[in-house]
Amino acid sequence: MPEGRGSRIGSDNPELGGFATRNPAKKPDRLRAAADLLDQAAAADDKAAGRYAEARVDSTPFGISPQARELAARWTSALAAREADARVLGDATSDLAGRLRMTAGSPRSTGFRGRIAVAP
Numbered sequence: 001m002p003e004g005r006g007s008r009i010g011s012d013n014p015e016l017g018g019f020a021t022r023n024p025a026k027k028p029d030r031l032r033a034a035a036d037l038l039d040q041a042a043a044a045d046d047k048a049a050g051r052y053a054e055a056r057v058d059s060t061p062f063g064i065s066p067q068a069r070e071l072a073a074r075w076t077s078a079l080a081a082r083e084a085d086a087r088v089l090g091d092a093t094s095d096l097a098g099r100l101r102m103t104a105g106s107p108r109s110t111g112f113r114g115r116i117a118v119a120p
Contacts, residue, residue: 031103032101041093042097043090049083056079
């Protein structure tokens with residue numbers, strides 16, 4: 001066969017896909033372990049969001065001047081934004097952990113593929 005044609009599976013060139021034969025498939029235990037780590041990260045994100053919320057509630061203006069009130073308002077706004085960011089990140093991390101768990105339980109490495117039930 002001319003060069004550049006034929007099966008890429010046995011190729012030694014990683015650009016042609018030969019690396020796929022040398023890397024073993026992901027093991028379900030590794031995916032579950034990764035999902036556990038993602039759950040820990042999601043819990044840390046939730047904890048951070050809680051701390052931002054506490055700081056926002058506990059923040060009070062430290063002066064009566066207009067500049068002090070403006071600074072306090074900006075600080076409260078920044079804390080609220082960080083709280084929202086931490087909650088969104090925690091939710092996305094938790095969703096990813098769930099997808100990893102689904103993939104670990106699936107016989108295929110591409111993820112969950114359900115079947116459609118057909119009534120007789």
